[in-house]
Amino acid sequence: MKNVIISLGLLLSSITTVQAQDIVSQLQACRAQTDNAVRLACYDKLAVKYAEENIKNDLHVTKVSTPNSNAATPPVTTPTKSPTTPPVSVSTEKRPPADDYASRDDQVKRFGLSKVIEPQEKIEKITSVITSVQKNPYGKLIITLETGQVWRQTNSTSLRLKPGQEVYVEEGALGSYFLGKESSNKRIRVKRSK
Template sequence: MRLSLIAAGIILMSANAYANTNLGQQLSICAAKTDKTVRLTCYDALAANAKPSAHIMTTASPTKITPSVAPRPTTPAAPSAVVASPQALSVEDFGLQRKVIEDEVDKIYSEVVSIKKDALGAFIITLNNGQVWKQSSSKYYKIKKGQRIFIKTGALNSFLLGSDERNATTRVKRLK
C-alpha cells in the first residue's frame, strides 16, 4: 500500500515538473517575439490557459509545511479621491484631480513650448502654462512646437490632446 502511494506521488510530481518545463518553453517563445503587441498577445494566451493552484504552499519550518492563506480585510478600503471645492479648481490643477465635480474645467487651450520623445516613441510636451503631458496611447500623432492645442477630459478620468485644425485626438497623461 505504501509503495503504491509513493509511486502515485512521484508520478504527480513528475507531471507538475513536466508542466513547468513546458510553461518555461512557452514563455521563452513569447519572449523571443520582437513586436510588442504580438508578444503581449502571446503572454495573454498563456495566462488564459494557466490553471491557478488551489493552495499555495509555503514552508514555515524545515520540517513542517503549512498552507498560506491571505487574510481578508474586515472593512472595505475607502477610495482615495481628492476632494476640492469648485473655487479651488483651476487651469493649473487640470489633470491632477481624481474626483469629478460639476464646476470643473473640461477643456484647456495652450501652446506647445517643447517636445521630447521617450524610449518607446511617445511624445512628452511642455505647455506654455508649465504643465507637462505624456502621450499614453501608441498611435502616431503629429505635433509641432508652437502649435495651439487643447486637452479635454475623456471617459474614465482620461485626457485627450487635440487641435482645432484636426479631427483626431490622442490620449495623454499629466506628468507635472
C-alpha cells in the first residue's frame, strides 16, 4: 500500500514538473513578443488554457467510511467542479477613479470619515471657524465647526477654544487627526463623529 502511494506521488510530481516547464517555455515565448497587444493576447490565451486544464484536473480526495466496517478503506478520488470564472476583459482605455472627480467641497465634507478610496490629490489640512464648543462628562471637548463637522477630543491635552475662533484639522500618521489653532503650537488629537 505504501509503495502504491509513493509511486503515485512520484508520478504526479513528475507530471506537474513537466507542466511547469511547459508553462515557463510558453511564458517566455509570450514575453518575446514585441507588440503589446500580441503579447497581451498570448498571455490571455495561456491563462485561459491553464485555467481550463486546472478545472479538468481538479480532483478531490475523500475518505469513505462505512459504519459497519472497522477496517480502513482506501481513499476514493472523485472529480469536483470548480466554479468557472468568466473571462477577464481588458480595456486599453484608462479611466481615472471616480473619486478624482469629487469636488473640493465634497472632499471637505468627507474629511475625517472612514477611508474607502484615497483620491490622488488628497486634502491633508482644513481650516474652519468654531460654532460651538462643549465638554463631555469626562472633560473632553466636542467641537462643532461651521462646515457642520463635529470633532471629539480623544486625548487629555488641554487647549482653550472659543466659538468664533479659526482652527485647523490636519491628518496625522496612521489615520489620526489633530485640531489646533494657527496662533498656538498646541494641538489636540480628535476623531470625527459627524
